[in-house]
Amino acid sequence: MGSTPQTQQELEALSAGDLRRLLSREGQSCRGCVEKDDFVKLAAETFGITLDGPREASPTPSIRSDWSEEHKSAANASKTGRSRSRSKQRSRSRSRGKARADSPPSKPSDFGVEILNITADDAAALTFGAGGRTTERIARVAEAEVELLDHELVLEVRGTELQRRRAIKYAGIVMKSRFGPHVIQEDSDDGDLTILSVPPDVVGYVQGQGGSVLRSIEEEWGTLMVFIDNDLSRAQRLAIFGSIRGRRGSELKVLSAVETKMSGYFNRVRAEVMNRDKGKDTTGTWGTDTMTFKDEGEISYALGKQGGTRKKLERSSGAIVQYVGMVACVSGSKPERCRVREYMKWLFQQLEGPVYVSGWEDREDCTVVDIPSDCIGYITGNRRATLGLMEEEWGTLMFFMNETDSGRSRERTERLAIFGPERPRRGSELKVMSGIETKSPGFFTRGIREKMSDRRGFDTDRMILRDDELSYALGKDGATRKKLELASGAILQYVGHAAFIAGTLKERKRCKDFLQWLLQQRRGSVTVGDVSRRDDVLEMKIPENCKGWVAGNRGSELRRMEMETGCFMFMANDTRGDERLLIFGVNAGTKMGHGGRRHAERMVNEMIDEKLRDDMNRRGRDSREPSPRRRYSRSP
Numbered sequence: 094m095g096s097t098p099q100t101q102q103e104l105e106a107l108s109a110g111d112l113r114r115l116l117s118r119e120g121q122s123c124r125g126c127v128e129k130d131d132f133v134k135l136a137a138e139t140f141g142i143t144l145d146g147p148r149e150a151s152p153t154p155s156i157r158s159d160w161s162e163e164h165k166s167a168a169n170a171s172k173t174g175r176s177r178s179r180s181k182q183r184s185r186s187r188s189r190g191k192a193r194a195d196s197p198p199s200k201p202s203d204f205g206v207e208i209l210n211i212t213a214d215d216a217a218a219l220t221f222g223a224g225g226r227t228t229e230r231i232a233r234v235a236e237a238e239v240e241l242l243d244h245e246l247v248l249e250v251r252g253t254e255l256q257r258r259r260a261i262k263y264a265g266i267v268m269k270s271r272f273g274p275h276v277i278q279e280d281s282d283d284g285d286l287t288i289l290s291v292p293p294d295v296v297g298y299v300q301g302q303g304g305s306v307l308r309s310i311e312e313e314w315g316t317l318m319v320f321i322d323n324d325l326s327r328a329q330r331l332a333i334f335g336s337i338r339g340r341r342g343s344e345l346k347v348l349s350a351v352e353t354k355m356s357g358y359f360n361r362v363r364a365e366v367m368n369r370d371k372g373k374d375t376t377g378t379w380g381t382d383t384m385t386f387k388d389e390g391e392i393s394y395a396l397g398k399q400g401g402t403r404k405k406l407e408r409s410s411g412a413i414v415q416y417v418g419m420v421a422c423v424s425g426s427k428p429e430r431c432r433v434r435e436y437m438k439w440l441f442q443q444l445e446g447p448v449y450v451s452g453w454e455d456r457e458d459c460t461v462v463d464i465p466s467d468c469i470g471y472i473t474g475n476r477r478a479t480l481g482l483m484e485e486e487w488g489t490l491m492f493f494m495n496e497t498d499s500g501r502s503r504e505r506t507e508r509l510a511i512f513g514p515e516r517p518r519r520g521s522e523l524k525v526m527s528g529i530e531t532k533s534p535g536f537f538t539r540g541i542r543e544k545m546s547d548r549r550g551f552d553t554d555r556m557i558l559r560d561d562e563l564s565y566a567l568g569k570d571g572a573t574r575k576k577l578e579l580a581s582g583a584i585l586q587y588v589g590h591a592a593f594i595a596g597t598l599k600e601r602k603r604c605k606d607f608l609q610w611l612l613q614q615r616r617g618s619v620t621v622g623d624v625s626r627r628d629d630v631l632e633m634k635i636p637e638n639c640k641g642w643v644a645g646n647r648g649s650e651l652r653r654m655e656m657e658t659g660c661f662m663f664m665a666n667d668t669r670g671d672e673r674l675l676i677f678g679v680n681a682g683t684k685m686g687h688g689g690r691r692h693a694e695r696m697v698n699e700m701i702d703e704k705l706r707d708d709m710n711r712r713g714r715d716s717r718e719p720s721p722r723r724r725y726s727r728s729p
Contacts, residue, residue, distance in 0.1 A: 101144055104133050108454065112136050128544075128553075207257050209248040215268045216243045227267055229686045234317045234335050235260035240684055259283055263317050263334060270319060287333040287340040287369065288321075289347060290362070295354045296320070296329050299347055306350070314342040337370050337379060338413065341424045344369075345415035352418040359417045367422075378427035384437070386419045395421065395440065401485060406436050408488030409513035432458060436490050436512065447495035450510060460518045461494070462525055463506040469493070471532045472509070472525060479528075487521045489513035515551060516584065519595045523586035530589040538589035549598045556592040556605065562612055563590055572656075577607045580661035582679035600679075603629060607661050607677060614663060621665040621675060631676040631690045633697055640664070642704040643674070643697055650700065658682070658693040 098104045098115075107115070112132035116122075121139050137144050211219075219227050219241050228248075232239035237252030237260040250260045262281065291299055300307055300320075307318045316335035322328075331347065333340045344366065352359045359366075367381045386392040396403050396416060407414040410432040412425030423433045442448045453459045464472055473480050473493075480491050490512040511521045526537050544555040558566060567574050567587060578585040581604035583596035594604045613619045624630045635643055644651055644664065651662045660678035667673065674697065682689020 097140060098136070098142065099140075101133075101137065101142055104136050104142060201253050203254045204252065205254070205257065207250045207261065209250065209261060209264065211246050211248055211268070213246060214271070216241065216246055218268045218271050219248070219264065226685075226687065228264075229683060230311060230317065231260055231263045231267065232683070233315050234339075235263055239264070255283065259285060259334075266317065266319055266334075281332075285334050285336070285340075287344055289331045289333065289344055290328040291320075291331050291347065291351060292328055292355055292358060293325060295351050296325075298354050299331070299350050310343050310346050314339040314346070316340060316343045318343060337374055338425075341370065341381075342413045342415070345413065345417060345422050345424070349415055349417045356418060359420065374426060376426045379425070380427070380430065381422055381424040382430050382434070383423070384421045384434075386416075386421065391441075392416060392419060392421075394444070395437065401481065402440070405484050405488070405490055406433055406440070409484075409490040409517070410436055411514065432512075439490075439492070443492060448492060449494050449496045453494070453510060458512050458514070458518075460511045460522055462509045462511065462522055464493075464509050464525070464529065465533055465536060466505045466507060468529050468532045468536075469507055472528055483521050483524050487513070487517040487524070489517045489521045491521060516595075519551075519553070520584045520586070523584060523588065523593050523595065526588045526593075527586050534589060538591050541589075541591050546601075547598070551595070551597055552601070553593055553595040554601050554605065556594070556608070558587070558590050558592055560590070561615075563587060565615055566592070566608060566611060573611070576655055576659075576661060577604060577611065579659045580655075580678045581607050603677075603679070610663065610665070611661075618672075619663065619665045620668070622668050624675065629677055629679055629690075631694050633674040633676065633694060635664075635672075635674050635697075636701065636705070638708065639701050639704045640672075643700050654693050654696050657688075658690075658696065659688050660690055660693045662693060 098107070104112070109129040109132050112129070112135075116132070116136060116139060119139055121135065134144070136142070219231075220243065221227060228239050228241045235252070235256050237250055237256035239251075239260050240249045241247075242249065248264060250257045250264075252260065262283070298306075301309075310316070311318055314335065316333050316339045318331060318333050321330050321332050333343050335343070348359055348362075348366065367383065371380050373379055386395065394402070395406075397405070403414055403416060410425070410429055412423050412429035412433045414433060415422050421437075423430050425433075439448050439450065450456075450459070453461060471479075474482075483489070484491055492510055494508045494510045496508075509525065511518045511525075513521070530537050541555065541557070543557050544553075546552040546554055565573070566577075568576070574585055574587065581596075581600060583594050583600035583604035585604055585608075586593045586595075592608065594601050594608075596604065610619055610621065624632065642650075645653070654660070655662050658678070659680060660676050662674065662676050664672055665675050676690050676693045676697075678690045678693070680689035682691035682693070684691060684695075686692060
């Protein structure tokens with residue numbers, strides 16, 4: 094960075110931190126510059142460089158950090174199998190591709206509906222379980238739409254031919270399970286089956302009381318698991334149905350439990366397990382790597398409190414990470430397994446001293462944020478508690494990188510590295526920024542301006558809020574912010590008085606709509622016009638005598654339903670002035686499922702029915718009792 098940039102390409106080759114230092118050297122104030130685009134524009138004005146038309150924003154801008162280089166978009170493209178190219182033409186073609194992904198996908202040619210007539214006992218089996226969510230579990234494993242019409246004793250299955258066949262197969266397994274262990278036929282494997290032998294002495298431990306352990310594994314990995322043998326005197330075969338990732342996650346979880354009770358069993362089946370499904374994923378690189386820990390101290394450190402460190406490695410890398418005895422098993426595509434090895438190496442290097450990741454600028458899984466020295470303790474927390482909570486919330490790996498650099502010492506900042514997928518990294522970064530802004534007001538937001546991006550892919554918009562708007566949009570303990578974030582599908586974080594909204598164009602627009610409607614509620618009734626073209630809303634006409642009952646005292650009932658369903662709900666007028674209830678949310682939900690718009694609709698209908706029944710009962714009682722006026726008229 095010794096010479097002055099002469100062209101736009103030279104400016105864009107520099108990181109945000111390099112540009113900031115370059116401008117400071119020239120005596121130019123960087124006030125209002127937050128993302129790399131801001132620094133590039135200011136540097137171009139300072140050095141008299143003409144920018145070539147509107148440039149696409151960096152796909153993962155790193156605010157106040159040294160990682161925001163333009164060529165990261167090419168690296169991100171390679172992650173999804175696209176060829177690397179920095180040309181604007183290729184960048185625009187990727188944006189158009191993402192635009193199509195945002196629109197409702199067209200249904201496959203073999204998409205159809207099958208109706209299965211069932212008995213009352215079959216319907217009972219399909220509604221049995223935690224919250225009666227068995228049909229949801231079947232739909233999730235088969236990747237189909239499954240709806241149980243219990244009054245008509247009909248099971249409706251929608252999807253492709255393969256999805257329908259799998260869903261009907263899974264429903265049959267569940268319905269027959271009440272007669273005992275299920276018998277697997279030769280045609281039961283549609284490329285969705287793994288069979289694992291479980292020693293008879295630990296079958297009860299693997300099942301748990303009432304099958305609770307198996308159900309928890311199914312819930313975690315989206316699989317269906319049943320024992321298929323009748324002879325309880327020998328090893329029992331456990332059938333695991335689901336995707337390749339779900340089956341391997343469930344299999345390793347069961348093996349970990351078996352190894353806890355029967356040490357050495359994993360070594361007997363290791364070769365079979367490690368070679369299972371090798372190369373059968375969409376990338377053709379699926380496999381399993383292993384690493385043996387030296388002692389209990391190492392595995393305890395790699396496991397973390399309540400398995401927190403293992404889960405962090407798993408979520409940030411995208412691979413499956415499970416410890417079976419003293420062996421760490423890592424399953425996934427080749428890039429995912431490589432990331433786990435690197436993350437594990439850095440994890441143990443922290444025991445020996447500071448860690449620095451050379452070449453982090455060129456990594457597609459890394460964001461680096463500059464942290465003021467006086468805020469490091471605040472961001473880290475006592476015994477790393479605050480950083481740990483952020484890692485758990487977003488599924489990232491975070492640690493401070495130290496390097497001998499006199500220039501950085503003068504700036505009195507430290508580099509915080511955040512590793513993981515793009516969206517979780519951005520969420521972690523904005524969470525850190527919010528904390529720093531609380532401790533050191535103005536560090537990020539001094540001179541900040543609003544920003545609205547038209548990029549269809551992942552990007553960040555900014556809205557400036559007033560003091561009264563901020564407190565209302567935040568809510569008690571941040572409940573309102575979390576509600577809008579969950580309902581919109583975007584990342585919403587308040588950094589000082591700026592609302593940062595990250596996500597795809599559709600998610601960002603939805604979140605901005607929700608935020609604007611929320612703020613309008615402070616001034617009175619809200620008018621929302623025609624919503625028939627939106628795919629994220631349900632409209633409900635509420636009887637006049639039920640509106641107060643459904644809303645609750647100061648909206649308490651609506652808030653309760655929002656918290657339970659993950660939706661954004663409010664009463665709004667249409668263009669004719671007619672009031673109706675709007676239920677917004679990115680998750681459509683299912684007829685009997687938990688969460689989503691249809692769940693909220695079901696809860697509202699239940700409240701309306703309850704109110705109408707109560708009113709009818711009250712009128713019935715009143716008709717049987719003389720009115721006070723008549724009673725008094727009969728008095729002498």
